Amino acid sequence: MALFHDQNIAGSYVIGLPTYEANTQVQFDYAVYVKLAPGVSAADGRAAIETVTDAYPNAQVQDKVEFADSIVGQVTSLLLFVIVLLLLAVVIALIGIANTLALSIFERTREIGLLRAVGMTRSQVRSAVRWESVIIALLGTALGLVIGLFFGWALIRALADQGFDSFSIPFVWLVVVVVVAFLSGVGAAIFPARRASNLNVLDAISSE
Secondary structure (H helix, E strand, O other), X not given: OEXXXXXXOOOXXXXXXXXXXXXXXXXXXXXXXXXXXXXXOHHHHHHHHHHHXXXXXXXXXXXXXXXXXXXXXXXXXXXXXXXXXHHHHHHHHXXXXXXXXXXXXXXXXXXXXXXXXXXXXHXXXXXXXXXXXXXXXXXXXXXXXXXXXHHHHHHHHHOHHHOOOOOOOOHHHHHHHHHXXXXXXXXXXXXXXXXXXXXXXXXXXXXX
C-alpha cells in the first residue's frame, strides 16, 4: 500500500491487486497504465496494445497528449453548458429590465408628461430611459463579476489538491461582458423608451 500527495491520477492511495480483490465486490478496471519497454516505439506499442483492446469495444487507447486532451474536452463541455445557462440568465435579465422600465414608465406617466410640457423633447425622453436601462444592466453586471470572480477563486482553492493551482482573471472576456451588458441594456430599453416618448402630453399630465 502506498500513500502520496499528488492525487491527479490514482487518488490518494494505491493498493495491490490481492488486497483490492479481497475487499471489493465490484471489480472493474477503470484505467490501465502501460510503460513501453526500452527500444519500443510509440506506434509499435500502440499496435500491440490495440490487439488486446480490440476485444473490448468500450476500451480506448490514449497516449499522454490524448489523455490530456480528453480531460480538456470534459472541462470544455462543462464550460459550454455553463455558458448556455448564462445566456439564458441574460435573456431573462433583459426581459426583467424591460418589464421594470415599462412599469416605471406607467407609474411615472404624469412626471414624464410634466417634463415634456416644460420642454423635454422626445429624443431626450428616449435617452433618459435608455440610460436608466444601461445603469441597471451595468450594476447587475458589476455585482455578477465580483461574485463570479470570488467563487472562481474559492473553487480553485478548494480544488488545489486536484491539480488546479492557478487562478487567472480573463480581463479581455470581462471587458467583452461589460460591453455586451451595455449593448443589452440599450436593447432592453427600445420599446419602453419608445412608449415613453410617444405619450400624449395632455393625457399624461391629467393622469393620476
